[in-house]
Amino acid sequence: MSGATAPPSAAGPREPVAEPTGGERLRRQLRQSRPRRFWDRPHPQLAQLKRTWYFFSRNGLALAGLVIVLFFAVAFVYGLTYSASPTQLQEYCLTEGLAPPGNCYIGFPTVCTYPAGTAPPSPSGCYATPATYPAFVAPTVRVSPAQFGPLPFGSLATSGSTQYVYNLYAGLVKGTVWSLTMSVSIVGAGAVLGLVIGCVAGYYGGLTDEVLMRLTDIFLSVPAILLVIVVVIAASNLGVSGFSNRILLVIGAFTVTWWPLYARIVRGQVLVTREQKFVEAARASGARGGRVIRRHILPNSLYPVFVQMSLDVGTVPLLIASIVFIGFTTILPTHLPEWGSIAAVSTESLPSILSTCAIGSCVVPWWQILFPGLALFLFAISVNFVADGLRDALDPRLRR
């Protein structure tokens, strides 16, 4: 008894161990090979990534796009740390003594022009209803023809004599955060929804496919702008209010319009993937629908989705800008700095400036349009370059 429980010590002569054969040997080999180091193991995905990077980095435009995208990423982080207090963002209201700061829109200035050498018009001169201020008053940016002065960057509003009281810099830096957050979350949510629906439709086929694709057709046949507007109006009617709720509402409304595109792309991809041998093999070894989709079909249908996502991330701020431009300013919560809305509202004020004064005698506040417009344009075009480079790098047929 005791001999059997005694640990095998070095004292005893070593018993000859029979070399295992067959399955046992294979299993042992597998077990031994497991603790190999990371870099010893083969990593087909990593190799693929390296190859993709190689082809991507040979494309000059794509690299330039990547650099600009990285710049925006840095600006995003800077914007997060940038402490723009509400007072700093709304200092024009304080200096003008117009209305309590709570009643100011960020990025929704109206522009008043007045001739050189004369006193600025009274604040009420810029409003249609001077007697009482409505709940949300658009702040006034005064442009004097005599003072085509410094750009309205930084806190110029601290000196009372400065005419440019709208702090564009603060608006743009904070706008980076909001624009990027909104567009990335919209595109991400739309892509996830589209992936799920597209995979289910493509894999199961038949009636499921028919119903889901008709649903996609329905959403695709309403213009995106209109669908977003209608959804936002409906949700506001149902009582969605408050800062964060309204941002969530915008994201949700865009997601409603965004998923059908992805669903279509994914379905097309899944219809091809579904017929391939490895899917057949997975099914032959007993995998059910959910597992086949998750483990085999989904990873192989992702690339076109990534490319489309990177294209769309640049489009979302443009769409928001369009919606604000046609006058649906209620889509964004008040006090929300966002590139598109700053550009749109500044552009909107152009005809009223130009039609009230002859050309040459008044100053067009071009910086209000140029800088937010440049942010929109650079972001969209750089993301486009990256997407194009990605597509070229991922699709062997397009490699040059």
Place this chain on the structure above:
Amino acid sequence: MQMWVYIVRRVLLVVPVVIGVMTILFLMINTIAVPERIESFYPPSHSGVQPWDPTEPCKNNTNLNCPNPLYHQAEVALGLNKPVPVQWALYMYNSLTFRWGYTNNASSVANLYPSLRDQPVTEVLAWFLPYTIELATLALLLTIVIALPLGRLSAVYRNRPIDHSSRLMSFSGYALPTFLLGSLALYGAVVLLSPTGHSPICPGQPALNDFWGSWPPAHCATLLGSNLNSFGYPPWLINGFQSTPTGFPTIDAAYHGQWLLALDTLLRMLLPALVIAYGTVAVLLRYVRNSMLEVMNLDFVRTARANGLDEGVVVRRHAGRNSMNVTITVMGLTFAGFIGGFPVIEEVFNLWGVGRILALSLQETNGGFDFGLIFGSTLLFTFLIVAANIIVDILYAYLDPRVRLQ
């Protein structure tokens, strides 16, 4: 399969889509509170219910001490007292028979343009739709005229300067917001064509008026002649909005013999149409180029070349036919975006089309939304897109007979 069988099948496929879109719109309309719905879709001239005074205690009809009999009457007339499925059926029936409600009595549109007050929504949209159709036709023509040759050129001269510049154009078309591009074009044109700031056509008018706005500037004797109605417009422009007899302003001006005015109206469309075309060309160009590149390497093209055909003929006849198919398919896919750009472009250029009416009805400041017009124009745009998709599919089946067999 016979062509007409294909057409019938294609049209039948549209039915679920139309039902679905209208159901979504119905659900959205159902979120509007009852007083607002009565205000929006059932105006005083038809119901006798006056616009709600905010100080009126009976506004929401919750106060039992002052029940408003007209309110109940309106509720019954709109079918708001019926169960939701019945309301849905009623909405479908009314929408399909073009009873889209009335424009508001006190919304921002009504306050700005009193002649649009209390009118049937379909009628108001019908006043402005012809202008949008003219603009869309012009923009489509420009798109095809620009995109097809440019796409073919950039495929033939692949990786040469012409290819690079057209690709750059395609990128910038994606990335520039329409309103910025439009404003740039508008003010650039104003400054370029009249440095003094005065209109070369209408003395005494600012040059902006030559490009901004669809109707001729009031009291421009050169264009309008002396026979003007009380709005300062030619008498065939009723209310300043409604053009007679066809409704299409350019055609009507020509019909009434005012050639200068017709030309002016057409020229005013050119710039916005170019801006719209720029954005659409950006999308189209890439597809035309890619499809041409694919086809140029196929056997039948090589055969054509080997037979000694002229290279121009090969590009136009053999490879080019394929790019035509692609153009039509992509136009069908992007038509929703194409139409969705109209509110913006009409707002930039102050053009009186359906998009501008939609933009006006969305203004919350000066009186509030006009729900009738918002939902009416959404429905209209959807119908336009669905119709365009049918036409595109039929054209595609005509061009590529293989499609009919599926």
